[in-house]
Amino acid sequence: MNPYVKAKNTPLIEINAPLFDEFKVKVFIKCDFLNHPQVQGNKFHKLKLNAEQAIIQNKTQLLTFGGAFSNHIAATASLAKSLGMSSYGVIRGEELEHQPNKWSHTLKTAKENGMAFIFISRKQYKERANRQYLQDLQVQFPDAFIIPEGGSNALAIKGFAMLCCELNQQCPNWTHLFTSVGTGGTLAGLSSYAYQCLEGAAMDIDKEVIGVCALKQGSYLIPQIEQWQNAAHDHKAIKMARWKLLTQYHCGGYAKTNRELLTFKADFEQAFQIPLDPVYTSKTFLAFYKELTSGNIVKGSQVILYHSGGLQGNPD
Numbered sequence: 001m002n003p004y005v006k007a008k009n010t011p012l013i014e015i016n017a018p019l020f021d022e023f024k025v026k027v028f029i030k031c032d033f034l035n036h037p038q039v040q041g042n043k044f045h046k047l048k049l050n051a052e053q054a055i056i057q058n059k060t061q062l063l064t065f066g067g068a069f070s071n072h073i074a075a076t077a078s079l080a081k082s083l084g085m086s087s088y089g090v091i092r093g094e095e096l097e098h099q100p101n102k103w104s105h106t107l108k109t110a111k112e113n114g115m116a117f118i119f120i121s122r123k124q125y126k127e128r129a130n131r132q133y134l135q136d137l138q139v140q141f142p143d144a145f146i147i148p149e150g151g152s153n154a155l156a157i158k159g160f161a162m163l164c165c166e167l168n169q170q171c172p173n174w175t176h177l178f179t180s181v182g183t184g185g186t187l188a189g190l191s192s193y194a195y196q197c198l199e200g201a202a203m204d205i206d207k208e209v210i211g212v213c214a215l216k217q218g219s220y221l222i223p224q225i226e227q228w229q230n231a232a233h234d235h236k237a238i239k240m241a242r243w244k245l246l247t248q249y250h251c252g253g254y255a256k257t258n259r260e261l262l263t264f265k266a267d268f269e270q271a272f273q274i275p276l277d278p279v280y281t282s283k284t285f286l287a288f289y290k291e292l293t294s295g296n297i298v299k300g301s302q303v304i305l306y307h308s309g310g311l312q313g314n315p316d
């Protein structure tokens with residue numbers, strides 16, 4: 001375990017409903033929103049090894065990229081603060097620079113945790129993964145450890161190995177794991193390490209990781225997800241889960257909602273007393289219900305819904 005960055009193990013709880021009995025499936029929620037108060041859910045797993053690497057390299061700043069609603073921006077700011085480092089957020093949308101009254105809850109929280117912002121235009125933001133651009137940025141910020149948008153890089157993907165081990169100890173026989181997709185880093189990590197810490201008969205269970213895209217036209221993410229999966233295993237032949245990306249459940253696009261989604265969110269929270277966020281987990285859990293009622297999940301399945309956090313973005 002990383003000596004600098006710690007999170008709690010989180011419960012896996014079974015939820016019950018007549019619908020699940022009708023389709024003869026068991027449904028569990030992995031409550032990872034409880035792992036860390038500020039660096040919540042998947043963001044913790046993605047940042048853990050990055051922060052460790054920054055410390056090893058004697059960097060004193062974390063610098064990363066995101067939009068105004070990026071949970072990763074808020075997570076990076078509070079992680080940097082807790083490690084005594086400073087942080088920079090390169091934020092999409094230059095118009096925000098002089099309009100702090102229009103800042104999202106997320107940006108305000110990051111700022112309170114000491115993050116300095118660099119606002120850039122949408123056009124400039126497209127350069128965020130460009131080699132030359134990143135080299136220039138590193139020259140400008142020599143003490144910064146630069147983390148890509150959404151925190152997704154090879155170190156982030158590796159960070160999911162421990163979570164998968166924990167999940168497999170809680171429920172070795174799971175068959176389906178639903179997870180939310182922004183960049184696809186979490187999907188890459190969970191699919192790569194799906195058989196972590198299993199042995200014997202449990203290795204033969206057919207496991208599928210199902211990513212639900214929170215943004216429109218998400219299929220462009222697939223080649224990058226495959227690259228991360230390959231890097232995760234360092235070319236060793238380790239058994240991976242089957243996986244797929246569902247792109248039809250974005251409910252209007254990134255950070256957009258519609259009436260159906262908001263109704264589902266309220267009903268689910270009421271029924272199970274588990275809070276959801278509108279950007280990611282609500283869409284993913286709704287997608288599960290739709291896949292179930294469409295007959296896409298065979299009877300006897302053991303389904304895990306991964307609650308990846310994101311609650312910091314909810315307005316108070």
Ligand SMILES: *Cc1c(COP(=O)(O)O)cnc(C)c1O
Pocket residue numbers: 041042043071072150152180181182183184185186187277280281308309310311
């Ligand atoms: C950031 C985030 C995601 C998306 O994760 P990716 O690894 O970028 O796909 C999913 N759920 C929540 C709650 C998030 O904050």
